Amino acid sequence: MADNSERMSRREFLAGKVRLAGALAVCGGVALLRPRGAIAGTVWQIDPNKCTQCGKCATECVLGPSAVKCVHVHAMCGHCELCFGFFEAQPNALTTAAENQRCPTGAIKRRFIEDPYFEYVIDEPLCIGCGKCVEGCGTFGNGSLQLQVRHDRCENCNQCAIADACPSDAFVRVPATRPYLLKSAEGEQ
C-alpha cells in the first residue's frame, strides 16, 4: 500500500509538470500563431475577375439553393434594351417570355424606365447562382452582373465546398469586415 501511494504521488508530481508544459504549449502555440483580424475572422467571397461562370456555384454549395447569387451593380449597367444577361443569345423577340430568357428560373426582373432604357433587378430568392446571366453580361455587355456569396445565406463553412470545386480559383477568404468583392464603375469596391 505504501509502495502504491508512493507510486501515485510520484505520478501526480510528474503529471503536474506535464500539465503545466501542456498548458503552456497549447496557449503558447496558439499565441505564436497570433490570432488576429476581425473577431469573426474571414468569410468566403468570389473574386469576380477570376470567376469563369462554370456553373459549379449552383451545384456545389452545401445549401440548396446555393448561397451564391447574382448581384447587379446598377451603376455599371448600360440599361440596354437588348440585355445580354437577360436574353438568350438569339432571342425570338425582346419580350420577357421564358424561352427568350437566359436565366433558367426567371430570376431577373425587367422593367421599362424610359426610352430606350430598362432596369434589370435580381429576384434573389429565385436566383440559383448558375452564372448564366453573368456570363452573358460579361462576354457581350458591361459586366455589371456578378456572382457573389451572399452572407445572409452563407454558412461560412470552414472549407467552402464551392471553393474546393471552383476550377478558376476564384474563391478567396476575405476579412468579415469587408465581405464583398464587387467590381464597380470606379474599380474594385
Add this chain to the structure above:
Amino acid sequence: MRRSLGPALALLALPAAALGEERFPPPEFSTGYQMPAPTTPPPRAGTLAVLDVVLLAVALSLAAYLVLKRRSRNGVFALMLFSLAYFGFYRNGCVCPIGAIQNVVVAATDRSYALPAVVAAFFALPLLFALFFGRVFCAAVCPMGAVQDVVLARPARIPPWLEHALGLLPYLYLGAAVLFAATGSAFVICNYDPFVSFFRMSGTVKLLSLGAAFLLLSMFVGRPYCRFVCPYGVLLRWVAPWARWPVTITPDTCTQCRLCEESCPFGAIRVPTPEPDPALRHEGRGRLAVLLLLLPVLVAAGGWLGAHGSGRLARAHARVQLADRVWIEEQGKVRGTTDASEAFRKHGHPTEELYREAAELRFRFRDAGRLFGAWVGLVFGLKLILLSIRRRRDNYEADRAACLACARCYRSCPQEHARLGLVIDETEVPDAVDQR
C-alpha cells in the same frame, strides 16, 4: 424594337478586347430614375462569434462539473442535447475544434493566413479542459460525439485486437489532414465530415449517405467516429492522461466486484493486471528491446515511402492537377479541355508560371510526404511498443486516454449506489443498470 438590335449586334462584332469594360456607357436618365444600389447583407456579427466561444467555455465547465462533481449521467445527457441543438443544428457544426486543427496548421505554414481568434479558441479550449478534467468536451459538448451518442442503442463489444487496429486510423487521418492543410491542398476533415450535412439537413448525396452510414453504425458500435476516425481525439488522447481530476468509475475504493467491467460502450474500462510471471517478464523485455530498435527503422522506411509516393499525393492539389492537365493538352496527348484548364486559358496566364508553381508544390509535397510517411512509421512503431509494455493496474479503471467521460459506468458501481443512498444491502445490486 428591331431598331436597337442592329447597333447592338454590330458592337458584338468588335473584338472583345476590353473584357468587362463599359461597352455601353451607363445612361443619363431624364425621368429622375434612381438606380438601386446593390445590397450587401453582412455576415454573422463578430459579437455572436464571441457568444459561441463563451457558450463553449460554459458548456465545458458545466460538463466537468456534471461528470466529475455531480457524477450525473442525466445531467451529462441533458447538456449533450443542448450542445447537439446549439453547436450542431443551430450553428451547423461549424467551426468545430476538429476542423480547427487545419486552420491552425495553415496558420503555422502560411504566413498570409491570419488565424481567426474564434477558431483559435475553439481549438485550444477543449484541450485545456482535457488537461485538467479529461475529455469532458467529448462527453457533452462536441456535437459530433453527441449525435452518435444519442442514437446508441445496443453497443457491441469490439474485440481488443480490432479496437487496437482501428484505433490507429485517427492517427493516420490526423497525419493526412495536417499534410493536406500544410500544403494548401484541401481541408479533408471538413470535406469528409459525415455529420455536418446532417446538421444542415442538406448536402451532396455522397456526404448524406456517409452520414447515414455512420449514424446507423453508431446504433450498434459506440461512437465509431470518435474512436476510429476523429483526429482531434488524438490530441485529446495525448493530454487527457495527465488530467488533474480524471474520471473515476467508483466514488470510493474499488472492491473489484467486476460489475463495471461491461458497462462502458466504448471499451474504455481496463481491468486489473495479474501479477506478472517473472519468466514472461524477461521475455517481454527482450521483445521490447527489439521493438525499440525497430522504431527508427519503421520511421525511416515510412519516410522513404512517403517521399516516393509524394508525386501521387501532390495530385490532390488543384494547381498541380491543372498543371498536369495543361501540360498534356499542350503536348497534344488529350483532346478537349476541363473546366479548370479552360478557365486557365481564358485568363491567359503564361503556362511557364503554372508549371513553375506546380514544381514548387511538388517539392513541398516531397518534404511533406516524407514527414507523413515517417509519422505513419512512428505511429505503428509506438503502438507496437505500447502494446508490449504492461502497466500495473490494481483496480478497475477508466483508460484516461480513451474514456469519453460519458458517466455511464458510474451507475454500475455498487459504491456509487451507496453514495446515492440507493441500496441498503450492498450485495444486492440491481443488475439492470441504467445504460444511459
